Amino acid sequence: MITEEDLKAHGYNVNSEQTKVLNEHYHDPKNRWALKEYNARGIGRNPDNYGQVDMYVLVNESEEIDNVGYEFNGCPTIAFSASIFTEEIKGILLEEAFLMTQASLEEMAAKDNCEECTAMILVAFLAAYENYRNRQKGMGEEFVLKMIETSLRYSEQSCG
Numbered sequence: 001m002i003t004e005e006d007l008k009a010h011g012y013n014v015n016s017e018q019t020k021v022l023n024e025h026y027h028d029p030k031n032r033w034a035l036k037e038y039n040a041r042g043i044g045r046n047p048d049n050y051g052q053v054d055m056y057v058l059v060n061e062s063e064e065i066d067n068v069g070y071e072f073n074g075c076p077t078i079a080f081s082a083s084i085f086t087e088e089i090k091g092i093l094l095e096e097a098f099l100m101t102q103a104s105l106e107e108m109a110a111k112d113n114c115e116e117c118t119a120m121i122l123v124a125f126l127a128a129y130e131n132y133r134n135r136q137k138g139m140g141e142e143f144v145l146k147m148i149e150t151s152l153r154y155s156e157q158s159c160g
Contacts, residue, residue, distance in 0.1 A: 002026060022080060029083035031090075035069040039135060041143040042127025044120035046074070051116065053078060054143075055086075055124040059132055063094045070124070075117040082121045089125070098129045119148045 004019040014022070035056035044053045051074030058067040068086045072078045089097040101122050108115060127144040134141055 021084065025080040025083040029079040031069045031083060031086040032079060033069045034071050035067055040128040040132035042124045042129070042131055043143055043145045044122070044124030044127060045145060045147050046116050046120055047147050049074065051075060051120055053082060053120045053124040055128045057128045057132065059094050065089050065092060065094055065097060074120065077117045078121065081118050085121050094129065094132065097125065101125050116148060123148050
């Protein structure tokens with residue numbers, strides 16, 4: 001059981017409701033699987049420790065996110081962080097999720113906050129977003145890979 005005091009001791013400013021949500025996702029992570037049907041795939045990777053998040057997104061004709069799943073190799077924090085993130089973006093417009101994700105990364109960089117596990121999740125979604133847009137343009141790539149750096153700037157590489 002993660003307590004509010006434990007989180008505050010590690011520098012997280014959370015209330016009891018946020019702690020409850022974290023515990024729910026910690027003990028029962030959602031969307032922790034590769035989707036069989038998807039039209040966007042992105043990979044976020046940390047070259048320093050070989051951590052990786054693979055994100056699979058199913059976007060409908062209205063450009064809403066119908067489903068999302070993830071697999072990961074790395075820190076256990078990824079499981080509940082990705083669970084919360086994927087639940088937040090389900091059912092919203094792809095563009096809205098993209099803007100929200102960019103804002104989160106910018107906020108992390110502005111605070112000089114190097115939460116590499118969270119950054120891999122966000123960068124994996126940005127890669128999936130790019131993959132979706134590339135597929136719309138007729139590019140036959142399987143996925144887009146984005147590498148994080150400790151500064152939270154990332155490099156891009158499309159993989160076909």
